[in-house]
Structures are given as structure tokens and as C-alpha cells.
Amino acid sequence: MKFEKGEELNWYWHREIVDMSDAEQLREDVMGLYYISKDMHHSSKSNQVLKDKFQEHKDLIDELIDKDTKKIAKLEKEIANIKFSDSIVDVNDEWIQFNGDIIRFGALKFKHEDLQKHHVNECVRIGNNYEHESLTLERSYQDVVERMPYGYLNADNYDHFVKIKLEYTNQTREKFTLFCERVQLEMPALSQKKISCQYNWLDRKNSFEMQKECLQQMQSKIKSEYITSTIQHIIEEEAAIKAEQEYLKSKEDQLHKTEKRHQTLKQWREKKIAQFILHSEKRKKNHEEQLQKERELQLKEEKRRESIKYQLQLYKEELEREKEKQKELELELQQKLNAEKELQKSINEERVKVRQEERQKKLKEKERQYRQMLLERQDLERRLELLCQSVAIHAESDWSRTTKDTCSFMKHREKEVENQWYKTVGYSSDEILKDNRMKMSIALYRNGLANSKYGNQVLQTARPN
Numbered sequence: 001m002k003f004e005k006g007e008e009l010n011w012y013w014h015r016e017i018v019d020m021s022d023a024e025q026l027r028e029d030v031m032g033l034y035y036i037s038k039d040m041h042h043s044s045k046s047n048q049v050l051k052d053k054f055q056e057h058k059d060l061i062d063e064l065i066d067k068d069t070k071k072i073a074k075l076e077k078e079i080a081n082i083k084f085s086d087s088i089v090d091v092n093d094e095w096i097q098f099n100g101d102i103i104r105f106g107a108l109k110f111k112h113e114d115l116q117k118h119h120v121n122e123c124v125r126i127g128n129n130y131e132h133e134s135l136t137l138e139r140s141y142q143d144v145v146e147r148m149p150y151g152y153l154n155a156d157n158y159d160h161f162v163k164i165k166l167e168y169t170n171q172t173r174e175k176f177t178l179f180c181e182r183v184q185l186e187m188p189a190l191s192q193k194k195i196s197c198q199y200n201w202l203d204r205k206n207s208f209e210m211q212k213e214c215l216q217q218m219q220s221k222i223k224s225e226y227i228t229s230t231i232q233h234i235i236e237e238e239a240a241i242k243a244e245q246e247y248l249k250s251k252e253d254q255l256h257k258t259e260k261r262h263q264t265l266k267q268w269r270e271k272k273i274a275q276f277i278l279h280s281e282k283r284k285k286n287h288e289e290q291l292q293k294e295r296e297l298q299l300k301e302e303k304r305r306e307s308i309k310y311q312l313q314l315y316k317e318e319l320e321r322e323k324e325k326q327k328e329l330e331l332e333l334q335q336k337l338n339a340e341k342e343l344q345k346s347i348n349e350e351r352v353k354v355r356q357e358e359r360q361k362k363l364k365e366k367e368r369q370y371r372q373m374l375l376e377r378q379d380l381e382r383r384l385e386l387l388c389q390s391v392a393i394h395a396e397s398d399w400s401r402t403t404k405d406t407c408s409f410m411k412h413r414e415k416e417v418e419n420q421w422y423k424t425v426g427y428s429s430d431e432i433l434k435d436n437r438m439k440m441s442i443a444l445y446r447n448g449l450a451n452s453k454y455g456n457q458v459l460q461t462a463r464p465n
Contacts (some may be wrong), residue, residue, distance in 0.1 A: 069266075160186070165202060437462045 164183060183195050190198075405413075432438055440462055441450065449455040 161198060162202070165199065434465065436465055 161183065164179065164186070179199075180195050183190060437459060440458060441455075444450050444452075444455040444458070
């Protein structure tokens with residue numbers, strides 16, 4: 001397998017090597033890693049990364065060797081157990097306990113005897129169970145028969161009662177009624193209650209006899225079945241034991257082969273680990289030389305940075321001196337500006353004072369001219385009033401003549417014809433204009449208060465005529 005530069009290589013080390021093909025694959029991977037390290041020797045950072053990967057791979061190889069050693073020890077233990085045991089045992093057998101180690105409680109050559117005992121005991125237990133049930137049933141039957149051999153009748157009437165009962169086998173209510181009527185006719189000494197008790201007693205006796213017969217048949221059948229199954233099971237177990245012995249023998253051969261393979265793999269791993277150690281030492285030496293060169297370069301770089309730092313410090317000091325000089329010049333200029341401002345302030349105050357005096361003079365002159373104009377107007381009005389008084393008319397007015405209509409208006413009104421086509425609904429323009437609210441709105445509009453809050457408030461409080 002070939003690897004590209006910078007490819008992740010640790011994916012393989014998490015696999016478990018079980019044969020030599022995987023070992024060859026591991027060897028190819030390691031050689032690929034070695035060639036990549038040769039290509040990357042020019043970069044110290046890449047060398048450090050490669051060194052870390054080598055160390056990680058070495059640790060993983062050690063872990064794999066430990067795991068294989070444990071597996072080999074476990075296999076050796078199993079081989080020893082198989083060699084020195086009296087018989088070959090299957091670990092997965094249900095007759096063997098397994099708690100970390102194999103604990104045998106009996107050899108397999110005695111297993112068929114245990115099975116025989118187990119089946120015999122089972123047969124005995126089932127036979128005893130059936131015998132116990134049959135004895136219990138027989139005792140109950142004997143109690144019934146010995147205490148009451150003919151039930152509630154005597155020997156003479158018993159056979160005749162049984163014959164009548166056999167004729168009425170179907171136990172329906174009508175048949176039972178007919179049966180009772182016939183028994184009373186043929187045996188008038190028996191009451192209805194006694195007939196019913198005798199009828200039930202016969203049913204119970206028949207059921208006891210049937211159960212006893214069934215138990216006896218079942219007991220004989222189960223005994224024969226258990227004997228045949230026991231023989232068949234023992235034959236099958238003997239065949240299984242032979243198959244297990246053959247399987248474990250093949251397993252022992254396989255374990256020997258696996259042990260040899262693991263030994264070969266272990267030697268190969270030890271060899272590769274030694275090669276890795278030598279290669280890592282060489283890389284370590286080269287890495288130390290590279291680090292020494294880097295330290296020298298770092299010292300040179302530090303000296304260069306120190307010189308640059310010193311020059312920067314000198315440059316900063318020069319800048320600070322220039323800033324101080326600039327501040328001194330700014331202070332001098334500020335002082336000159338302040339002096340000029342003071343001088344200009346005094347000049348401006350004098351100018352303002354002169355302008356105020358001139359303004360006062362102009363105002364006084366305007367006031368004098370306005371007073372002169374008022375005096376002239378009053379004098380003119382006075383003279384006009386005197387002129388009006390000199391030409392005034394002394395006459396009285398006729399109130400009735402001035403308030404009535406004129407002659408021309410009356411003639412025009414007489415000639416006018418009013419054509420009223422429909423009834424007038426609403427108000428005329430004259431009526432609307434006579435309303436107080438309309439007059440108020442016109443007055444507010446003329447004074448510029450139509451859309452003001454005051455105008456709205458006045459119109460809301462106004463009332464119609």
C-alpha cells in the first residue's frame with residue numbers, strides 16, 4: 001500500500017493482526033511511513049509531527065503484542081486443559097459450568113449414566129404420581145361403595161332402579177321427570193327426594209369407575225413412552241459425545257497452528273520494533289541537529305530585532321523632542337493671538353459705543369419729526385372742523401319718509417311675478433347669514449382665527465338664534 005504525503009497513517013493500528021498477510025500489510029505501511037519521513041526531513045515542524053506519530057505507533061504495537069501474548073497464554077491454558085483432562089469437553093455444553101475458567105464436575109464418559117438415572121427417576125416420579133392419584137381415587141370410590149353399597153336402596157330394588165335409569169340416558173328435564181314418575185309408579189315407597197339422591201349417587205359411582213380406568217390406561221402408556229424415549233436419548237447422547245470428541249481434536253490441531261503463527265508474528269514484531277527504535281534514534285539525532293541550527297538562527301533573529309528595537313527607541317525620542325518644540329511654538333502663537341484679541345476688543349468696544357451714540361441721535365431725530373407731523377395733523381383737523389361748522393345745514397329729518405320704500409322700487413315689485421313651482425325646504429341664504437354662528441365664523445375668518453383653537457372653542461359654545 002502506498003501513502004500520499006500528509007495522509008493519516010494511524011488508521012491501520014486499530015486493527016487486529018491474525019495472519020501473515022496482515023503482517024506483510026503492516027510492513028508495507030511502515031516502509032511507506034519511512035519514505036514519507038525521508039521526504040519531509042527538510043521541515044522541523046513536519047519532523048516533530050512524524051516523531052509523534054512514530055511514538056504513537058510504537059505504543060500501539062506494544063499494546064498489540066501484549067494482547068497477543070495474553071491470547072497465546074489463554075490458548076496454551078486451553079491446550080493444557082485438553083491434553084491433561086480425562087476426556088474432551090465442549091465449553092458451550094449445558095452440563096459444564098463456565099465462570100471465567102472451565103470448572104468440570106464430571107467426565108463426559110459418565111454423562112450417559114447420569115442421563116439414564118435422570119430418565120429412570122423421571123419415570124419413577126411420574127409412575128408414583130399416577131399411582132398416588134389412582135390410590136386416592138380408589139379410596140374415595142371404596143369409601144362411597146363400602147359405606148353405601150346400594151346407595152339409598154336395598155339389594156332387591158337396586159338392579160331394577162339401574163335398569164330403569166339406563167332407559168332414560170339423555171339427562172333432560174322432561175326425561176328426568178318421566179323417570180321419576182315411572183320409579184314412583186313401580187316403587188311407591190320411594191319419595192321424590194330419595195329418587196333424586198339415588199340418581200346422583202349412581203352418576204358419581206359411574207364417574208369414579210371411568211376415571212380409574214382412564215388413569216390405569218394413561219399410566220401404562222406413559223411408562224412405555226418414557227422407556228422408548230430414554231433409550232433413544234441415550235443413543236443420541238453417545239453419538240453427540242463422539243462428535244464432540246472429534247470436533248475438539250480438530251480444535252486442538254487448530255490451536256497448535258495458531259500458536260505457531262502467533263510465535264512467528266511475535267518474532268516479526270520484535271524485529272520491526274528494533275528497526276523502529278534504530279530509525280527513531282537516527283531521526284532523533286537529526287532532529288537535534290536541526291534544532292541546534294534553529295537555535296542559532298533564532299539567536300541571530302533576536303540580535304536583529306534588538307538592533308531594530310534600539311533604532312525605534314531613538315526615533316521615538318526624536319519625535320517626542322519635536323513634539324515638545326511644536327508645543328512651545330504653539331504657546332507663543334497663542335500668547336500673541338491673545339494680545340491681538342485684547343487690542344481688537346478695546347477697538348471694537350469703542351466702535352460699538354460710537355455706533356450706539358449715532359443710533360440714539362437718529363432715534364431722537366425720528367421722534368422729533370413724528371411729533372412735528374402729529375402737531376401739523378392736529379392743526380389741519382382743527383381748521384377743517386372750523387370750516388365745516390361755518391358751512392353746516394340746519395334741517396330736521398322725516399323718519400317715516402326715509403324708512404318707507406321708494407316709488408321706483410314699489411313699481412318694480414308690482415311688476416315682478418313669483419313663480420313658485422315647488423315647496424321650499426330648508427333655509428335661504430339670507431336666513432343662514434342672519435344666524436349668529438355664521439356671523440361669528442365670518443368675523444373669525446376676517447381676523448385670521450378660523451382654524452385656531454380659540455375659533456373652534458367659540459363656535460362650539462355658540463347657540464343658534
